[in-house]
Amino acid sequence: MTTDLAPIRRALLSVSDKTGLLGLGQALAAMGVELVSTGGTAAALRDAGLAVRDVSELTSFPEMMDGRVKTLHPGVHGGLLAQRANPAHVAAMEQHDIAAIDLLVVNLYPFEATVTAGGDYDTCIENIDIGGPAMIRAAAKNHGDVTVIVDSETYEDLVAELEANGGATSRAFRQAMAARAYARTAAYDTAVSAWMADAIGDAVPERRSTGGTLRQTLRYGENPHQSAAFYVTGDPRPGVASARQLQGKELSYNNINDTDAAVELVAEFDADRPTVAIIKHANPCGVATGDTMAEAYARAYDCDRTSAFGGIVALNQPLDGPTAEAISNIFTEVVIAPGADDDAQRIFAAKKNLRLLLIDGLPDPATAGRTWKQVAGGWLVQDRDNGRLDMNDLKVVTRRQPSQAELADMLFAWRVAKHVKSNAIVYARDGATVGIGAGQMSRVDSSRTAARKSVDMAEALGLSAPLTQGSVVASDAFFPFADGLLAAAEAGATSVIQPGGSMRDEEVIAAADEAGLSMVFTGMRHFRH
Numbered sequence: 001m002t003t004d005l006a007p008i009r010r011a012l013l014s015v016s017d018k019t020g021l022l023g024l025g026q027a028l029a030a031m032g033v034e035l036v037s038t039g040g041t042a043a044a045l046r047d048a049g050l051a052v053r054d055v056s057e058l059t060s061f062p063e064m065m066d067g068r069v070k071t072l073h074p075g076v077h078g079g080l081l082a083q084r085a086n087p088a089h090v091a092a093m094e095q096h097d098i099a100a101i102d103l104l105v106v107n108l109y110p111f112e113a114t115v116t117a118g119g120d121y122d123t124c125i126e127n128i129d130i131g132g133p134a135m136i137r138a139a140a141k142n143h144g145d146v147t148v149i150v151d152s153e154t155y156e157d158l159v160a161e162l163e164a165n166g167g168a169t170s171r172a173f174r175q176a177m178a179a180r181a182y183a184r185t186a187a188y189d190t191a192v193s194a195w196m197a198d199a200i201g202d203a204v205p206e207r208r209s210t211g212g213t214l215r216q217t218l219r220y221g222e223n224p225h226q227s228a229a230f231y232v233t234g235d236p237r238p239g240v241a242s243a244r245q246l247q248g249k250e251l252s253y254n255n256i257n258d259t260d261a262a263v264e265l266v267a268e269f270d271a272d273r274p275t276v277a278i279i280k281h282a283n284p285c286g287v288a289t290g291d292t293m294a295e296a297y298a299r300a301y302d303c304d305r306t307s308a309f310g311g312i313v314a315l316n317q318p319l320d321g322p323t324a325e326a327i328s329n330i331f332t333e334v335v336i337a338p339g340a341d342d343d344a345q346r347i348f349a350a351k352k353n354l355r356l357l358l359i360d361g362l363p364d365p366a367t368a369g370r371t372w373k374q375v376a377g378g379w380l381v382q383d384r385d386n387g388r389l390d391m392n393d394l395k396v397v398t399r400r401q402p403s404q405a406e407l408a409d410m411l412f413a414w415r416v417a418k419h420v421k422s423n424a425i426v427y428a429r430d431g432a433t434v435g436i437g438a439g440q441m442s443r444v445d446s447s448r449t450a451a452r453k454s455v456d457m458a459e460a461l462g463l464s465a466p467l468t469q470g471s472v473v474a475s476d477a478f479f480p481f482a483d484g485l486l487a488a489a490e491a492g493a494t495s496v497i498q499p500g501g502s503m504r505d506e507e508v509i510a511a512a513d514e515a516g517l518s519m520v521f522t523g524m525r526h527f528r529h
Contacts, residue, residue: 004170004171005165005168005169005170005171006084006102006144006145006146006147006168006169006171006174007102007166007167007168008028008031008033008102008103008147008162008167008168008169009032009033009034009100009102010033010034010036010079010099010100010101010102010103011028011033011034011035011036011101011102011103011104011105012036012037012055012076012079012080012101012103012104012105012106012135013025013035013036013037013041013045013105013106014037014038014039014041014055014105014106014131014132014135015041015105015106015107016107016108016109016110016129016132017107017110017152018040018041018044019152020152020155021041021044021045021152022044022045022048023155024105024152024155024158024159025045025048025050026048026050027159027162028103028162029050029051031162031167032167033103033167034053035050035051035052035053036052036053036054036055036057036058036101037052037053037054037055038054038055042054042055055076058073058075058076058079058098058099074096074098075098075099076101076135077134077135077138078092078093078096078098079093079098079099079100079101080101080104080135080138080139080142080146081138081141081142082098082100082142082145083142083144083145084100084145085145100145101139101146102145102146102147103146103147103148103149103158104135104136104139104146104147104148104149105149106132106135106136106148106149106150107132107150107151107152108129108132108133108136108150108184108185108188109127109128109129109132110127111124111127111128111129111188111191111192111195112188112191112234114127115191115195116234116236121199124195124199128192129188133185133188133189136148136150136181136184136185137181137182137185139178139181140177140178140179140181140182141178143171143174143175143177143178144171144174146174147169147173147174147177148174148177148178148181149177150177150180150181150184150185151180151184154177154180157173158177161173183211186209186211187211187212187213188211189209190209190210190211191211191234193205193207193208193209194208194209208379208381210233210372210379211233212231212232212233213231213232213233213234214229214230214231215230215231215232215241216229216230216250216251217229217230218230218250218251218252218253218256219250219252220252220253221253222253222254226253228253230251230253230256235369237363237367237369238263238359238360238361238362238363239260239263239264239359239363240256240259240260240263240336240357242359242360243259243336243357243358243359244357244358244359245355245356245357246340246345246348246356246357246358247345247348247349247352247354247355247356248334248351248352248353248354248355248356249353249355251334251355254281255312255333255334255355257282258279258280258281258282258311258312258333258334259279259312259314259334259336259357261279261282261283261284261312261419262277262278262279262284262312262313262314262334262336263314263336263359263362263363264363264365264419265277265279265284265287265314265416265419266287266314266315266316266362267316267362267363267364267365268365268415268416268418268419269289269316269412269415270316271316271317271338271362273289273290274289274290274291274292274293274295274296274315274316274317275287275288275289275290275296275315275316275317276288276290276293276296276297276299276300276313276314276315276316276323277300277313277314278300278301278303278307278308278311278312278313278314279311279312279313279314280307280308280310280311280312282421283420283421283436283438283439284416284419284420284433284436284438285303285304285307285308285311285436286299286300286301286302286303286304286307286308286432286433286436287300287303287416287432287433288300288303288431288432288433289412289431289432290431292322292323293315293317293319293320293322293323294320294322294323294325294326296315297313297315297323297326297327298326299431299432300432300433301326301330302432302457302461303432303433303434303435303436303453303457304436304453304457305330305457305460306456308330309330309331310331310332310333311332311333312332312333312334312335312336313327313332313334313335313336314335314336314337315335315336315337315338316337316338316362317337317338317339318337318338318339318340318341318344319335319337319339319340319341319344319356320340320341320343320344321341321343321344321346321347323344324340324343324344324347324348325347328347328348328350328351328354332351332354333354333355334354334355334356334357335348335354335355335356335357336356336357336358336359337357337358337359338358338359338360338361338362339358340356340358365386365388366386366388367384367386368383368384368386369383369384369386370382370383370384371383371384385418385526385528387418387524387526389411389414389522389524390411391407391411393522393523393524394407394410394411394497394520394521394522395500395520395521395522395523396518396519396520397500397505397509397512397519397520397521398509398512398513398517398518398519399513400513400516400517400518401518402472402495402518402520405430406472406494406495406518407520408431409428409429409430409431409471409472409495410428410472410474410495410496410497410520411497412428412431413426413427413428413433413472413473413474413497414426414474414497414522414526416428416433416436416474417474417475417476417526418476418526418528419528420436420437420438420476420528421438421439421528421529422439422476422477422527422528422529423437423439423440423441423442423443423445423446423475423476423477424436424437424438424446424474424475424476424477424526424528425437425443425446425447425449425450425473425474425475425476425484425488426450426473426474427450427451427454427467427468427471427472427473427488427491427493428471428472428473428474429467429468429470429471429472434454434457434466434467434468434471435450435451435453435454435466435467435468435471435491436450436453437449437450437451437453442484443475443477443479443480443484444481444483444484444487446484447473447484447485447487447488447491448487450468450491451466451468451487451488451490451491454466454467454468454491465492466491466492468491468492468493469491469492470492470494471491471492471493471494472493472494472495472496472497473488473491473493473495473496473497474496474497474498475496475497475498475499476499476525476526476527476528477498477499477525477526477527478498478499478500478501478502478505478508478525479498479502479504479508480502480503480504481504481507481508482504482507482508482510482511485508485511485512485515485517485519486511486515489512489515489517493517494516494517494518495517495518495519495520496512496517496518496519496520497519497520497522498519498520498521498522499521499522499523499524499525499526500521500522500523501521501523501525
């Protein structure tokens with residue numbers, strides 16, 4: 001049986017990231033802990049005037065093979081794995097002159113950072129740590145006697161624990177640190193295996209795992225009875241995970257989910273023209289371009305003012321004062337943009353609950369990646385939907401040819417429809433959405449819902465006719481019957497963009513010709529569930 005308190009008499013420190021190392025080393029030395037170290041870590045400690053034993057004194061072997069072999073030795077692993085209350089273990093330590101190691105402080109080679117920085121294959125391979133994970137796992141397994149620390153964030157916790165217990169650690173502390181250690185090595189191995197699968201072109205490896213680091217414990221999940229947390233993976237893709245929050249309440253689970261949807265949508269549009277996307281419950285309720293950001297926001301807001309209340313606003317250019325003033329007129333949960341000028345920040349400062357997030361850039365919608373969805377007993381993993389179209393990809397299938405203005409609006413509506421939950425129908429006119437139907441079980445219902453919203457907005461704005469008159473309509477998947485297309489024609493749409501590929505394409509094309517519509521096929525579908 002091990003006692004609850006385990007005294008720290010000898011510590012092995014071997015860290016790639018030297019953050020906080022000197023302070024920790026000084027604190028341990030002041031408590032009379034013998035320091036053992038390797039390579040650059042030992043040199044840094046000695047430069048600070050601390051007495052340090054080289055690990056080679058424990059192993060009687062020098063570091064070799066460019067440092068690849070230094071800690072993989074019974075002199076190290078025996079000192080980590082030996083159970084202090086086991087007579088046979090103690091006898092083996094005495095027989096083979098193995099010194100007990102009570103504290104292991106290790107952080108790993110910067111493999112993830114090397115990949116993120118674009119390191120070539122050989123450089124990434126050299127940054128795969130071997131000895132570090134082996135020691136961490138050994139110490140974590142033997143947490144009844146040994147304390148393991150794997151990141152600088154817990155150095156202060158360790159020192160406080162030692163001070164509170166007369167130079168020892170409690171079993172509860174060691175258990176917590178062991179769990180943290182195993183999570184770290186698991187995430188590290190996940191990063192290595194995922195990178196290697198990509199590097200060798202294995203799109204569907206036999207085993208796949210995912211990992212993340214806790215960014216934030218959330219107040220609750222989608223609903224108050226659900227606990228939740230936000231983990232980050234280190235993916236360099238700009239978005240909510242990399243955003244800087246300038247003001248406002250803590251982000252909620254739904255805020256993070258909706259803000260991610262908003263950024264991904266607004267990034268579909270070229271940054272040289274102001275564009276605004278307003279999101280509610282992960283669906284766009286208004287998207288528009290304009291000559292100014294304030295005009296783009298006003299046009300997006302006029303698509304569905306009711307749903308915009310309490311929504312998320314994403315901009316593809318820095319937020320300015322006039323736009324901030326307009327946004328401040330209604331309750332808004334989050335605004336995210338690639339920058340904000342002084343006037344905008346001053347205006348928002350009066351809105352204490354509004355979260356203002358700034359990002360350094362917009363995600364590239366064409367970049368490859370993967371998405372994960374949990375199901376009972378497993379995960380569904382797929383490539384990110386990075387499908388893109390331009391004018392040359394559109395195939396006109398009707399007698400009437402679309403005008404250049406209609407083609408431009410069709411591509412605009414198509415990019416929005418990609419981010420609307422299926423079944424998705426988007427009406428657009430002059431670079432702005434004028435009706436959005438999302439998440440309906442039938443496509444005709446989505447067409448009618450979007451048209452109905454446009455009628456409601458026309459009444460609210462005092463217009464003589466809904467803005468769907470003279471609009472184009474985008475459908476994320478083919479029209480299985482002509483009824484959805486005819487509903488769009490009844491709403492006043494003049495042109496249609498859809499994937500095509502239905503068994504009844506000819507019937508739908510004939511209906512479009514009879515209604516005087518132009519229609520193009522994309523050959524690409526954008527289901528979003």
